Amino acid sequence: MSLDAIPIHLIPPGEPGLTGNAPPLLHELLEMVNRLLASGETAAIDLSALPLTPADLDWLRERLGEGEIAVTLLANGESTLAETGCPGIWWVTHHNEQGVVTSQFLEVAFVPELVKAHPDDVALGRDHLESMMADL
């Protein structure tokens, strides 16, 4: 076996596992927060679609910190929507029914879209309430 056959992994400078792909996301988030404040425009970064290592994600999570609000949504697996230490930036994690993380987003919004009750569902709930009252 020649030395050429040994794969070489370049370790980037700084903390092991960090690719340098996370810091630019803070700039992107800052622009998104500015747009939210200026016009109410919401946006999201799909973390699962980016070349981020677990160390990159930990770095981001540490920088953004933890906020006061945590939302749990149970529908075909659990989703958590946690306010970060920067209000308006939410860390959204979707799990499948086996508890495996299927996707992660950073959502910039006053409130994450998934937390809002959909008018169609509210109308169904109203019908349910009406039929329940008829049975009392």
Add this chain to the structure above:
Amino acid sequence: MSLDAIPIHLIPPGEPGLTGNAPPLLHELLEMVNRLLASGETAAIDLSALPLTPADLDWLRERLGEGEIAVTLLANGESTLAETGCPGIWWVTHHNEQGVVTSQFLEVAFVPELVKAHPDDVALGRDHLESMMADL
């Protein structure tokens, strides 16, 4: 001591502990949900301000059921904002720092007011993000 001095508690018909004060709240909620759907108007019933027994509250909770979304807010004690089985109706419970329930509301809204990030807080978070990025 005459018999007149013995206080008489009238036990209402039906389940023990039920005062009959809970069922009218369902009618009130139905009107509130209809207003939410018609005009987006939100409203709340302060359960702590009404003569409701624990049995009344249990009855209400059972009738309304449980929804898919639960929100936890940590600020001077824990608040929970749980979607009921009727989307748009949220059971909101505030605790003090000792974990004692201090108030309970039924809030009718697409999303409870407390879950929304306030623009002033988002602006503070933006400043925090900016200064953090300057330090990188």
